[in-house]
Amino acid sequence: MKLTKLATLLAVLLFVCTCFVGCGEVVEDNEQTSSKGVTINVYNWGEYIDPTVNDLFTEETGIEVNYKNFTDNESMYAVLSSGAATYDIVVPSDYMVGKLINEGMLAKLNFDNIPNYALIDESMKNQLYDPQNEYSVPYTWGTVGIFYNTKYVDEADLQQGWDLLWDEKYAGRIFMFDNPRDAFGIGLLKCGHSLNTTNKAHWDEAYEQLQAQKPLLHQYVMDQIYDKMINEEGWIAPYYAGDGIIMMDEEEGNPAIDFFVPKSGSNLFIDALCIPKNAEHKAEAEQYINFLCRTDIALLNAEYIGYSTPHTEARAELDPEIGENENFYPPQEVLDRTEVFMTLPADVSTYMDGLWMKLKLPAAGWAWCTVAVGIAAVALLIYSFIRYCKKKLRKE
Template sequence: MKKLIAIFVGILAVCAVIAGLNHQMNAKTTSNEKKVLNIYNWGDYIDPDLITKFEKQTGYHVVYETFDSNEAMLTKIKQGGTSYDLTVPSDYTVQRMIKSGLVAKIDKSKLSNYKNIDSRFLNLSFDPNNDYSIPYFWGTLGIVYNDQFVQADQVQHWDQLWNPAFKKSIMLTDSARDMLGVALITQGHSMNTTNYSELKSAQEKLNLLMPNVKAVVADEIKMYMKQNEAKIAVTYSGEASEMMSYNKHLHYVVPDEGSNMWFDNIVIPKTAKHKAAAYAFINFMLEPKNAAQNAEYIGYSTPNKAALKYLPADVRNDKQFYPAESTVKNLEVYKDLPLKVIGNYNDLFLEFKMSK
């Protein structure tokens, strides 16, 4: 009997040891899980040194994945297979995610650096009061020209692109909203119009531009402009910045009569599991020196007003990327239009491209 009791006591002791080890392992796993931050961002859209700095400062381990379009990101978030703690949608996609209940409300009391954001870039149409999003980078749609072939005063306004002197000289970005938007501006209409007759009129105006069009492309614009193979391009400020870093003859203009102003924004998906880490990272990125470092690395415009003083003077004073208020006030942010209207934009633009 004593032998049986001894064996039983021994078994209990072993079970206690195993239970203790399991508890330690579970505690360690739970601790590790709490120190993780899962970020889903555009490719090459943050200075890697800032991720390293954040990890060292906070002890969080960053798991970083990338996407190449708002649509790809939105699909993955909707599927819910991966619980991302932060992602970076563009303006109209933020609006779409809010409508679909995919993002959590932002508790601004947890963001001591929120005050550093320029008020001009808050409370915009896609997220009034910034209840769900924090501005990350912003930019514009404009005109890139090569000063070896084009005088600056020839391309200060959208209407000048229709100049017969530019026959087969212009590269257009392959985007229905942007290119119909340019034509809409020349006719005094909003880039967010839902009026079909206005869209049809814009298409007709674009058709008149076709003799001047060299090609309607996407990323290829950068190659053509860098290598002096095209005189003019309609493209985005971020793309322009990259081109200009390769070719000193290139310049960027945002017509002051109006254009698109786009925003990429940080949001917290509703499925996020590490919200404390998410808030820590957002606040870290809103710290002025970190925001300035990121803007220098990426080359896009920062909405962080307090960061500007840490940027080189030639960057923060560059009207190509930080345009005057007189220009900014005429810029429009895209709205998430009804699917039927988006279909009208796409169909009319396709007809325009097929006419070439």
């Protein structure tokens, strides 16, 4: 008898232990290999590095790279802030860099170890999220613009800029970002407000715009946008410029798709290389950043990823079809009208999320459905209970 109990207990204990082993995985990797040579843990977006680059780095320096992917800034932040794993390199976007700096989660870089930093375009440095440029090195950048299908969309209508997304002529054929920051960003741009406004009235205005746009939309969408645009399910979609390479590809994409950045302004995003404060191999991580900023490596990455590179020499060596393409490298006058996302103050961020939820709410009348169901359920519950009790009584 006791043996069975013991065995069960052991089994449970074993199970619980294995659970916790899983959590510490990354850290353990690190310790195991530290005797052989340093391993740095890199946490980057999916498909965001040329697959040969890490091997080249190991070949040249003997430093192993443990490379992991994340899908969005928020999940990266969750992993980083929970302390579930320590990383030596992370690649957050602009506003997330700001958030990480504010929360003291990033280490100041030693730029003596990163001489190639000099090759990074000056206009990409000292951005508002890192004004002294002490914590981050720009890795890729791009703008948000509108993809459209030339077969169905009038060239003349492009003059409308962001208003194209509100054009009733194309009702049912328009897509929209399915995340609050980007969607509200376009609403704010349409109203002519800053993307980082802290005036709640501005956010309300943007909300009104999005609410007016909702009936015209085919749907809100993120990653599925590629298929839906390529299959001509819809004709107009705002999205990130760098992803256009896939959408407009002659073979895998749809050559009828074209892209433009509205002249009135847009969102400029920058993904930057950073080192978390609790990194275990800061010097090696800086070496890695420097390696990524070397011209040949930056070129490899720029060609593979397709997003715009902030590296001056790599850009000059790029195929002119891309390097000189105004969609990917807009002229200065367009860039001047772009704005980088900043970390919103907590109250504004919460306010925006509230508006976003409100936008997705069904018509208010549905609330009465809940009330009615609630009353009916309670009534039914009481009725069934009484019936049940009566039956029991009768039986006795």
